[in-house]
Amino acid sequence: MTEVVLFLLQRASALILAPLVLVHTVLVVGAVRGGLDAGEALMRARGSLGWSVFYGLFVVAAAVHAPLGLHSVLREWTPWRGRSLDLAMAALGLLLLALGGWAIRAILR
């Protein structure tokens, strides 16, 4: 992938994440304020297709955004660069997708 495409993916994922992060943060605080702990708040979302779609989008956007950002940081601040760095960041993205997908599957159960 060219640098331009990666730059655009980073910015596009950021634009998608911004409103999702705001909603997520408000929800978390609202739940905690309502006396729920994190686990209990998650239970409220179980079986909900809407929340699964919301967090599915969140996971995909984060799985793109985070590894691309870390890629830039590592390339600029450490001697690590080249194919191995690209592959490591791709693996991180896949890990985030896998863990996020697992959590969303658990929401839908």
Add this chain to the structure above:
Amino acid sequence: MLRPAHNHPGYWAFLALRLSGVALTLFLPVHLLMLGLTLEEAADGSSSSPAGLPLGEAATWSLVALLALHLALGLRVLALELLPWCHARRRWVGIGAGAALGAAILLAALAV
């Protein structure tokens, strides 16, 4: 030693955005793992009281603050790159960081 060119609000914003991003990237896999485990436990009915996330309150709210800071400073970068604003850069560093920290403090206070 800090180079003179780095003693600038824009550089501090860049640094804060990067460091908060690295911290969040390191936290995210752990967060998703704990989330999945908690939900799986509840789905299996193996625990009547979900495990929740094993983070201390200070760590939790630190992460909320980091997320708010990263969001605010990231929006600043998007505004600089996508919008035709020319002279707002220095102000937006302070506004972004202040808004983020203020939001995190307000949210923490609401949660008490």
